[in-house]
Amino acid sequence: MLTKQEIAARLQSVRERIAASERRSGRAPGSVRLVLASKTQPAEALRAAYLAGARDFGENYVQEAVHKRAELGDLPGVTWHLIGHLQTNKAALAARTFDLIQTVDSERLANALAKARPSPPIPALIEVNLGAETTKAGVRADEVERLVEAVRAEVELRGLMTIPPPGRADEARRYFIQLRELRGRVAAASGLALSELSMGMTDDFEVAVEEGATMVRIGRAVFGERVK
Numbered sequence: 634m635l636t637k638q639e640i641a642a643r644l645q646s647v648r649e650r651i652a653a654s655e656r657r658s659g660r661a662p663g664s665v666r667l668v669l670a671s672k673t674q675p676a677e678a679l680r681a682a683y684l685a686g687a688r689d690f691g692e693n694y695v696q697e698a699v700h701k702r703a704e705l706g707d708l709p710g711v712t713w714h715l716i717g718h719l720q721t722n723k724a725a726l727a728a729r730t731f732d733l734i735q736t737v738d739s740e741r742l743a744n745a746l747a748k749a750r751p752s753p754p755i756p757a758l759i760e761v762n763l764g765a766e767t768t769k770a771g772v773r774a775d776e777v778e779r780l781v782e783a784v785r786a787e788v789e790l791r792g793l794m795t796i797p798p799p800g801r802a803d804e805a806r807r808y809f810i811q812l813r814e815l816r817g818r819v820a821a822a823s824g825l826a827l828s829e830l831s832m833g834m835t836d837d838f839e840v841a842v843e844e845g846a847t848m849v850r851i852g853r854a855v856f857g858e859r860v861k
């Protein structure tokens with residue numbers, strides 16, 4: 634793990650880069666929420682980021698998040714995001730552990746979440762697999778509208794999330810544009826606001842901000858390279 638000072642300095646630098654991208658693209662300052670992708674990081678790394686001002690953590694594994702939440706239970710005001718794929722058999726535990734599930738990709742999963750948290754329903758994003766990669770979770774773009782109708786009563790839908798296919802940052806741009814346009818179409822068709830666009834990671838978050846991200850999920854730029 635990096636030192637607390639390093640984590641604080643890197644967090645500050647990421648914040649400045651987000652702010653610069655907001656300015657460059659004419660977006661209001663503070664319109665992008667920084668979610669720290671903290672998988673494999675020890676709770677102490679998250680604590681260091683918290684003390685430097687971070688309030689949103691994104692975890693990939695339910696069990697790992699359960700432990701970290703417990704270890705960081707003394708820190709008020711943290712929002713926990715699930716950003717990894719969720720299996721239906723872990724939905725009940727996930728519904729108790731997270732504040733926002735970013736990776737809803739099936740009706741079955743939404744049903745299981747609703748059963749665990751019927752009212753108020755849990756806030757959620759739909760994960761979209763824009764490259765239609767068979768190795769990746771998420772629904773294909775052409776299935777999103779149908780899934781929104783199927784799950785809108787089960788979870789509180791707030792928007793869309795994507796991880797673009799691997800490639801350079803300038804190649805990611807077209808996927809970010811696709812997600813933004815898809816959100817516009819689905820919002821119009823469903824009458825839901827779907828205001829959140831969760832897109833952009835360490836290698837491409839500035840492009841994502843330019844294309845309308847409301848949340849970026851950043852790991853390595855703040856915590857350093859993952860060792861595990």
Ligand SMILES: *Cc1c(COP(=O)(O)O)cnc(C)c1O
Pocket residue numbers: 670672693716717796834835836850851852853854
């Ligand atoms: C790990 C991860 C990130 C962050 O990736 P970095 O390249 O470390 O910034 C973002 N989103 C998801 C879903 C992840 O699993």
